[in-house]
Amino acid sequence: MKIISHAASTTLAHHSAYQILESMRVRIAERLMKAPLGTVQNESVGKLKNVMIDRVETIELPLAHIIPEGISNLLLPICVFAYLLFIDWRMAFAALITVPIAAISFAYLMKSFNKQYASYMESSNHVNSVIVEYVEGIEVIKTFNQSSSSYEKFEQAIQAFKDYTLGWFRSTWKLMNFSNAVLPSTLLGTVPIGMYLYQTGILGPSELAMCFILCLGIVGPLTSFTLFVNNAKTIEYAVMEVSEFLQLEALENASEQVQFDHYGVIFHDVSFSYSTPPQDAGSAQNKVLRSINLTFPEGSFTALVGPSGSGKSTIAKLIARFWDVTEGEISIGNVPLKQVPLDQLANTISYVSQDNFLFNCSLMDNIRLGNPDATDEEVIAAAKAACCHDFIEQLEHGYDSLAGEVGGKLSGGEKQRVAIARAMLKNAPIIILDEATAFTDPENEEKLQQSIAALTKEKSLFVIAHRLSTIQHADQIIVLNYGQIESTGSHNQLLQTCELYRHMWEAHIGAKAWSASSNAKEVHANG
Ligand SMILES: Nc1ncnc2c1ncn2[C@@H]1O[C@H](COP(=O)(O)OP(=O)(O)OP(=O)(O)O)[C@@H](O)[C@H]1O
Numbered sequence: 310m311k312i313i314s315h316a317a318s319t320t321l322a323h324h325s326a327y328q329i330l331e332s333m334r335v336r337i338a339e340r341l342m343k344a345p346l347g348t349v350q351n352e353s354v355g356k357l358k359n360v361m362i363d364r365v366e367t368i369e370l371p372l373a374h375i376i377p378e379g380i381s382n383l384l385l386p387i388c389v390f391a392y393l394l395f396i397d398w399r400m401a402f403a404a405l406i407t408v409p410i411a412a413i414s415f416a417y418l419m420k421s422f423n424k425q426y427a428s429y430m431e432s433s434n435h436v437n438s439v440i441v442e443y444v445e446g447i448e449v450i451k452t453f454n455q456s457s458s459s460y461e462k463f464e465q466a467i468q469a470f471k472d473y474t475l476g477w478f479r480s481t482w483k484l485m486n487f488s489n490a491v492l493p494s495t496l497l498g499t500v501p502i503g504m505y506l507y508q509t510g511i512l513g514p515s516e517l518a519m520c521f522i523l524c525l526g527i528v529g530p531l532t533s534f535t536l537f538v539n540n541a542k543t544i545e546y547a548v549m550e551v552s553e554f555l556q557l558e559a560l561e562n563a564s565e566q567v568q569f570d571h572y573g574v575i576f577h578d579v580s581f582s583y584s585t586p587p588q589d590a591g592s593a594q595n596k597v598l599r600s601i602n603l604t605f606p607e608g609s610f611t612a613l614v615g616p617s618g619s620g621k622s623t624i625a626k627l628i629a630r631f632w633d634v635t636e637g638e639i640s641i642g643n644v645p646l647k648q649v650p651l652d653q654l655a656n657t658i659s660y661v662s663q664d665n666f667l668f669n670c671s672l673m674d675n676i677r678l679g680n681p682d683a684t685d686e687e688v689i690a691a692a693k694a695a696c697c698h699d700f701i702e703q704l705e706h707g708y709d710s711l712a713g714e715v716g717g718k719l720s721g722g723e724k725q726r727v728a729i730a731r732a733m734l735k736n737a738p739i740i741i742l743d744e745a746t747a748f749t750d751p752e753n754e755e756k757l758q759q760s761i762a763a764l765t766k767e768k769s770l771f772v773i774a775h776r777l778s779t780i781q782h783a784d785q786i787i788v789l790n791y792g793q794i795e796s797t798g799s800h801n802q803l804l805q806t807c808e809l810y811r812h813m814w815e816a817h818i819g820a821k822a823w824s825a826s827s828n829a830k831e832v833h834a835n836g
Pocket residue numbers: 347351583597615616617618619620621622623624
């Protein structure tokens with residue numbers, strides 16, 4: 310009977326625990342999807358992994374065991390106490406004589422427990438982040454021959470964690486052992502009182518023996534309750550860290566699909582700051598963009614240029630609504646972005662960034678993400694247009710190659726072209742290319758430019774490029790400087806009117822000439 314009940318309660322408890330874990334992870338993932346993308350990207354991978362996997366996992370053990378074992382550990386002493394009361398109330402209270410002594414020492418231990426546990430969690434989180442950083446940055450560590458100093462940082466974090474844990478243990482073990490030794494020693498109370506009651510004839514020998522046996526079972530289970538204090542803290546911390554993500558502010562999401570008058574984009578007096586506390590966001594020095602007024606007409610090719618850090622990518626991300634603007638308004642086809650449901654916005658815009666993430670599925674499926682309904686032929690046509698068909702064909706498994714396996718073997722340019730193929734397949738009316746062709750070699754660049762021209766025919770194209778030769782035929786070039794518009798015009802107009810653009814162009818032409826002459830020298834030397 311005991312085995313059956315234990316099996317049933319444990320199965321039930323494990324089932325509920327894993328359901329709670331699953332729902333916590335699903336809710337975090339949902340919240341991450343609803344939060345502004347920029348906010349999510351600002352979180353470190355180490356922290357996200359720590360909370361979603363490790364921290365949530367830590368609560369499985371207490372959840373799965375606290376219910377069946379905790380209940381039996383509580384019920385058993387209550388029943389034993391009641392039975393002892395039934396035999397003789399004095400024996401019942403004598404069995405609890407060690408409880409106040411142990412309670413005092415536990416109370417003393419608990420005085421600093423919260424603070425110690427908080428430091429323990431901080432130290433544990435630090436170790437986690439250092440490990441993830443070490444693994445993520447292994448390429449840089451090796452390149453700059455920093456293995457020993459990075460390993461030192463890694464080792465120091467682990468050592469500090471070990472020292473902290475041992476220090477905490479050392480400071481508590483005497484009192485902890487004392488309490489654990491005293492609490493179950495119920496015979497301290499029951500032997501003298503039991504002997505007295507026996508001698509005075511109040512208890513018979515069988516009752517006395519029964520009391521001695523029962524009192525051994527009253528405090529033992531209670532001691533395991535001390536473990537639950539620790540477990541309860543684990544749950545509290547996991548819930549606290551999970552809530553931080555569950556409370557991420559979600560982007561306002563309109564429910565009604567909207568009708569765009571056209572696919573032109575308008576920035577009306579837009580200012581933006583990355584500062585999260587709203588009181589900091591308004592201050593001028595925190596603003597990355599200041600009073601931007603722009604019009605990207607439908608079906609035209611607009612390029613954004615400017616020095617590094619001038620805010621080009623920020624403008625692109627605001628159109629894709631990675632964040633909401635701090636002041637002003639952005640609209641597409643006369644509809645303010647906030648009124649466009651997020652799924653409709655995602656279908657309206659193709660955003661190809663500098664970081665081209667490939668999922669660990671086949672290259673065919675990676676490209677098909679642009680349009681899940683596309684046939685294999687359509688995927689291959691997009692790959693051809695994006696100049697990635699040839700290198701994919703050369704891979705051992707061609708389009709079936711898993712991106713996770715070949716990802717490390719693909720060059721930056723190849724990954725970028727896969728991302729462009731995805732965007733081609735998506736066929737959205739607004740296309741944003743953020744340095745999307747930056748890694749392309751000269752041989753492929755021309756082909757890719759032609760493909761992009763085909764992709765973007767009659768679409769609103771918005772390109773951020775450092776290589777000005779790729780955007781000199783844009784309908785409109787916007788020069789950005791320190792978060793403000795310096796000038797707007799065609800390539801030729803800007804060469805006449807904008808000093809910053811002229812300098813950038815001269816620097817670009819100079820760099821191109823230098824690159825061409827060094828290539829020529831190389832050819833000459835090889836020849
Ligand atoms: N996620 C972020 N959180 C906080 N500040 C950011 C973030 N992204 C960019 N910034 C800051 O905003 C400013 C503009 O950055 P942005 O990436 O828009 O410039 P950019 O012109 O695209 O630069 P680059 O040409 O080097 O890519 C920079 O000062 C940058 O440090």
